Amino acid sequence: MNAMKQCTHKPVHISRRSFLSRCAAGAAATGLPLWFVKAQEAAAQSGAAAVSSPNDRPGIALIGCGGMGNGNARNAMRFGDIVAVCDVDRNHLNGAVRQFTRNGKAPAAFTDFRRLLERSDVDAVIQATPDHWHTLINIAAAKAKKGIYAEKPLTLTIDEGRKTIQAVRENGVILQTGTQQRSSQRFVLACELVRNGRIGKLKEIHVWVPAGLREGPFKTAPVPEALDWDFWLGQAPKVDYVPQRCHANFRWWWEYSGGPVTDWGAHHNDIAAWALGLDGPTRIESRVITPPIPGGYNTPSEFEATLTWPNGVIQRVRTTPDDSPYGAVLKEDGQRNGIRFEGSEGWIWVNREEITASNRDLLREPLPEDAIRLHTSRNHMGNFFECLRSRKDPVCPVEVGHRSASVGHLIVASLRLGRTLEWDPAKETFVGENAADANRYIAREMRAPYDYSFVS
Numbered sequence: 001m002n003a004m005k006q007c008t009h010k011p012v013h014i015s016r017r018s019f020l021s022r023c024a025a026g027a028a029a030t031g032l033p034l035w036f037v038k039a040q041e042a043a044a045q046s047g048a049a050a051v052s053s054p055n056d057r058p059g060i061a062l063i064g065c066g067g068m069g070n071g072n073a074r075n076a077m078r079f080g081d082i083v084a085v086c087d088v089d090r091n092h093l094n095g096a097v098r099q100f101t102r103n104g105k106a107p108a109a110f111t112d113f114r115r116l117l118e119r120s121d122v123d124a125v126i127q128a129t130p131d132h133w134h135t136l137i138n139i140a141a142a143k144a145k146k147g148i149y150a151e152k153p154l155t156l157t158i159d160e161g162r163k164t165i166q167a168v169r170e171n172g173v174i175l176q177t178g179t180q181q182r183s184s185q186r187f188v189l190a191c192e193l194v195r196n197g198r199i200g201k202l203k204e205i206h207v208w209v210p211a212g213l214r215e216g217p218f219k220t221a222p223v224p225e226a227l228d229w230d231f232w233l234g235q236a237p238k239v240d241y242v243p244q245r246c247h248a249n250f251r252w253w254w255e256y257s258g259g260p261v262t263d264w265g266a267h268h269n270d271i272a273a274w275a276l277g278l279d280g281p282t283r284i285e286s287r288v289i290t291p292p293i294p295g296g297y298n299t300p301s302e303f304e305a306t307l308t309w310p311n312g313v314i315q316r317v318r319t320t321p322d323d324s325p326y327g328a329v330l331k332e333d334g335q336r337n338g339i340r341f342e343g344s345e346g347w348i349w350v351n352r353e354e355i356t357a358s359n360r361d362l363l364r365e366p367l368p369e370d371a372i373r374l375h376t377s378r379n380h381m382g383n384f385f386e387c388l389r390s391r392k393d394p395v396c397p398v399e400v401g402h403r404s405a406s407v408g409h410l411i412v413a414s415l416r417l418g419r420t421l422e423w424d425p426a427k428e429t430f431v432g433e434n435a436a437d438a439n440r441y442i443a444r445e446m447r448a449p450y451d452y453s454f455v456s
């Protein structure tokens, strides 16, 4: 039995005076209404676990030592110790070893995640490989009984989501999906207000995501000496090495990801689904606005999609019509990276910088005692480590990660087919006239040996 499971933790108690001053400071710092900050603080206090003592810090492994993985692991070091790292690029691996060496003790280094998962000193993994590797590694980690902080989008396909849920639940492990906006108070406030009818009957949701990259054609190049290109490709088709397919740029290729809609879209579509409280849309219509350059990135940099939800709400998902590269934030109102909820009695706009409404009173007025409240987490990584101890579901458990990723995968299927699709969210199958073609996108062929047998 590992140290994590043996620990017991007492709740943290603070005085009423310091509680109130903490709330006032929180409201002043965030611009959020005081009533909401108080409710959040109170909920957080009741469930708070004490910070781990030096003797019960969980062992953490980082799999995928790129941009996000390194950032996640630095964040996770507040809660545990990085004992192992893994990457198929030895340059990234060596960089992580250097970065996470503490007091002369280097983390153990691996190029095959399966060997890393055999270690008994690893309690939890931070999984930040490209999207096409998420599922096999998450399933292997679940089978090895490790807690998993799983980067978004949870999967590459809808079928992978079902298999991930099965592995996580059968093995009784904690999985937090890396859609960290669920732990941001602005987004929680927006979703709680919408759920409780603060803007009247919800009519439309507008999601804006930054446009993707439109570049190419690209040339092949010799595989860098430090990179295991075949392992990096994994389940995806074997192709010659092209630098723009690999590190960080994988997100602009269908083979490894889904373009803007599974990148930023994984965050904002997750928030839209949270506000709706529904499993999935029933109709998906889409249009490519800017087609890719032949021989270049093959996901369209700009697109728009219209989703119909079972309660009649229309959700429009669009890229910002800005030709500046990834990460662009448009300055014009209503066309910036973020989400706008429109109801019969007003609107709420929310993104990572602000929350605004058609009338400021929509935010100022407290929700009643019996209002629907959503899960409270103010630190996504912290919530994961708390749940490793409490064995409760985190704020973004595997089922939620799967359903939110599915919204992106449904839009991808419509964009790739160039057709309007109908979806049955309960049966998780396409229906209607395009069902046969669309259902081919629910799963993808996996190149041997990187199929499910690789982790069985």
Ligand SMILES: NC(=O)c1ccc[n+]([C@@H]2O[C@H](COP(=O)([O-])OP(=O)(O)OC[C@H]3O[C@@H](n4cnc5c(N)ncnc54)[C@H](O)[C@@H]3O)[C@@H](O)[C@H]2O)c1
Pocket: 063, 064, 065, 066, 067, 068, 069, 086, 087, 088, 089, 092, 111, 113, 128, 129, 130, 131, 133, 151, 152, 153, 178, 179, 180, 231, 232, 234, 246, 247, 248, 249, 263
């Ligand atoms: N939550 C967020 O806000 C957020 C932000 C950025 C990225 N992400 C997600 O994080 C993931 C990684 O994105 P990134 O931008 O850091 O990519 P990256 O290319 O910088 O890093 C990925 C790393 O994984 C390694 N890798 C590939 N296959 C591997 C394997 N089989 N085993 C071990 N290592 C392997 C690569 O060599 C690379 O070092 C993506 O799924 C992305 O969507 C999330």
